[in-house]
Amino acid sequence: MWFDDPVLVSLPRDPAFAPPGPAPCAAVAGPVASLEGAQVPFGPRVLLVGTDRPLFFLLQRSLRAHGFRVAEARSGDDALRRAHASDVVVIDVDPASPETGFVEILREELPELGFVFLTGDVDVQRTLHAYDLGADGCISKPFAFAELAARLRVVVRHRHVGGPLRYGDLVVDVGRGCATWGGSWLTLSGLDFDLLALFAAHPRRLWTREGILRRVWGSMGEELERTVDDHVSRLRCVLGDDPAHPTYLQTVRGRGYRWIAVPTRASTRPNGSAENAGFSTRP
Numbered sequence: 001m002w003f004d005d006p007v008l009v010s011l012p013r014d015p016a017f018a019p020p021g022p023a024p025c026a027a028v029a030g031p032v033a034s035l036e037g038a039q040v041p042f043g044p045r046v047l048l049v050g051t052d053r054p055l056f057f058l059l060q061r062s063l064r065a066h067g068f069r070v071a072e073a074r075s076g077d078d079a080l081r082r083a084h085a086s087d088v089v090v091i092d093v094d095p096a097s098p099e100t101g102f103v104e105i106l107r108e109e110l111p112e113l114g115f116v117f118l119t120g121d122v123d124v125q126r127t128l129h130a131y132d133l134g135a136d137g138c139i140s141k142p143f144a145f146a147e148l149a150a151r152l153r154v155v156v157r158h159r160h161v162g163g164p165l166r167y168g169d170l171v172v173d174v175g176r177g178c179a180t181w182g183g184s185w186l187t188l189s190g191l192d193f194d195l196l197a198l199f200a201a202h203p204r205r206l207w208t209r210e211g212i213l214r215r216v217w218g219s220m221g222e223e224l225e226r227t228v229d230d231h232v233s234r235l236r237c238v239l240g241d242d243p244a245h246p247t248y249l250q251t252v253r254g255r256g257y258r259w260i261a262v263p264t265r266a267s268t269r270p271n272g273s274a275e276n277a278g279f280s281t282r283p
Contacts, residue, residue, distance in 0.1 A: 047071055094120075170248075
């Protein structure tokens with residue numbers, strides 16, 4: 001739930017773009033589109049890993065100003081919990097330190113996740129060690145915040161290639177952080193968009209509530225499972241999807257949810273998997 005926390009989410013929340021409540025949605029026969037202009041896109045999710053509070057305070061302000069959503073992890077264990085709901089991880093830890101063991105674990109679990117190391121000086125051995133761990137880039141301190149933002153955009157672009165996901169009139173553009181229906185913006189909160197992107201990027205895959213919580217909320221807990229159901233209901237409402245005769249989201253009783261729509265135009269990821277396709281680049 002941390003990426004929807006008003007303290008952590010950098011993008012403004014305009015009441016005009018708030019998800020509609022149950023009563024208005026009950027009478028909706030099709031997707032709910034914004035009638036009051038373009039919605040602010042939801043930027044890539046960045047996880048900062050380290051303990052340098054003054055630096056991270058400045059990084060958060062700068063990255064949010066550049067359109068990123070930002071959260072922090074103080075340790076490797078914390079990063080393992082939060083990284084599943086991230087697009088790229090910025091690590092302020094010595095690459096040669098045993099504390100970087102979480103990177104290898106995340107590399108195996110989340111091959112689409114990007115990693116950028118911040119190094120304290122121009123040390124070739126440390127930089128090589130970072131690349132051996134699987135880093136997508138290294139930046140030596142001191143650095144310009146604009147340079148880091150640009151590097152992160154490159155990492156996201158390289159990790160998420162292909163075109164927007166298209167399901168007829170519905171277009172989900174993960175790289176740009178927006179979704180449209182027939183060219184009109186859909187009214188989605190940050191969490192609702194992340195949930196839609198997760199489903200749409202993995203057609204036919206069955207997602208348990210626990211798996212959804214881990215990938216979208218970055219947390220687990222039985223008390224949050226009802227939250228997943230509430231957001232799925234809200235997403236169905238926005239899409240005008242009838243749960244009794246679904247076009248997009250199917251409920252698999254006792255197990256979870258599955259996106260059943262068929263992409264209009266398939267795209268491929270670097271590993272050639274069409275199932276995980278659909279991420280686009282940032283302009």
